[in-house]
Amino acid sequence: MAVGPDSSGSRSGELVTVGRITAVYGVRGWVKVHSYTEPMDNILQFERWWLQEANGWEPLQIDGGKRHGKGLIIHIKGVDDRDLAARFCQRDIAIERSAMPALTEGEYYxxxxxxxxxxxxxxxxxxxxxxxxxxxxxxxxxxxxxxxxxxxxxxxxxxxxxxxxxxxxxxxxxxxxxxxxxx
Known part of the structure; x- marks a missing residue:
C-alpha cells in the first residue's frame, strides 16, 4: 500500500531517488541495486528506504546489503524466493530528504x-x-x-x-x- 502526506499517496516532495533495483541475484531473494550515491555503497547507510510503486511509494525494509563485483546486492526482509524478489525489480529506491547528510558550503546534491x-x-x-x-x-x-x-x-x-x-x-x-x- 502506498503511503504519503496527501490523498494521492505521493511523497515526491519529501523523497529523493537514490537508486534502483535492477534484477534478481541468486535464488534466495537477493536483488541487484544500481546506486546513485557516491560512493555507491553509501546507499546502505540509510535506515529507511521507500520503493516506487504504481500509486506512489511504499516502505522497503532490507536486512542485508553488500558490494558484489562492481555493484551492490541487497536482501529484502521477508523475501527468500527468486520469484518474489522479481516483483521488486525495475523500481526506484528513495530516501527521505531529511535523512541526507548536510553538505559543506559550495557542495550541492x-x-x-x-x-x-x-x-x-x-x-x-x-x-x-x-x-x-x-x-x-x-x-x-x-x-x-x-x-x-x-x-x-x-x-x-x-x-x-x-x-x-x-x-x-x-x-x-x-x-x-x-x-x-x-x-
Missing part, C-alpha cells in the same frame, strides 16, 4: 540543481538556456543537461564550478554559467 534556471553572460549579454532537466555522470566530470530557454535547444554543460559554473543561487533558483550560446 544533484536534486538541488535539477529544475534551476541556467543563464550565461557570455559575450556581454544575458542568455537564458532553460532549466537543468537532469544531471549526468560521464566519468571525467558531471554534466548538466539543460533544455528550453529562448532557442529551445538542449545543452550539455560540464558541471565544473570555477571553470564553467560561475555561481549557484539556490534561493533565486539560478545557475550562472560561462558558456557560449552557440554551443
Amino acid at each position: 544533484w536534486h538541488q540543481l535539477e529544475g534551476l534556471r541556467v543563464i550565461s553572460h557570455f559575450g556581454g549579454g544575458e542568455h537564458d538556456f532553460g532549466t537543468v532537466v537532469r544531471m549526468m555522470e560521464t566519468g571525467a566530470n558531471d554534466v548538466m543537461v539543460v533544455r528550453g530557454g529562448g532557442d529551445k535547444r538542449e545543452r550539455l554543460i560540464p558541471y565544473l564550478p570555477g571553470e564553467f559554473i560561475s555561481d549557484i543561487d539556490l534561493d533565486a533558483g539560478v545557475i550562472t554559467v560561462d558558456w557560449d550560446p552557440a554551443f
Whole structure:
C-alpha cells in the first residue's frame, strides 16, 4: 500500500531517488541495486528506504546489503524466493530528504540543481538556456543537461564550478554559467 502526506499517496516532495533495483541475484531473494550515491555503497547507510510503486511509494525494509563485483546486492526482509524478489525489480529506491547528510558550503546534491534556471553572460549579454532537466555522470566530470530557454535547444554543460559554473543561487533558483550560446 502506498503511503504519503496527501490523498494521492505521493511523497515526491519529501523523497529523493537514490537508486534502483535492477534484477534478481541468486535464488534466495537477493536483488541487484544500481546506486546513485557516491560512493555507491553509501546507499546502505540509510535506515529507511521507500520503493516506487504504481500509486506512489511504499516502505522497503532490507536486512542485508553488500558490494558484489562492481555493484551492490541487497536482501529484502521477508523475501527468500527468486520469484518474489522479481516483483521488486525495475523500481526506484528513495530516501527521505531529511535523512541526507548536510553538505559543506559550495557542495550541492544533484536534486538541488535539477529544475534551476541556467543563464550565461557570455559575450556581454544575458542568455537564458532553460532549466537543468537532469544531471549526468560521464566519468571525467558531471554534466548538466539543460533544455528550453529562448532557442529551445538542449545543452550539455560540464558541471565544473570555477571553470564553467560561475555561481549557484539556490534561493533565486539560478545557475550562472560561462558558456557560449552557440554551443
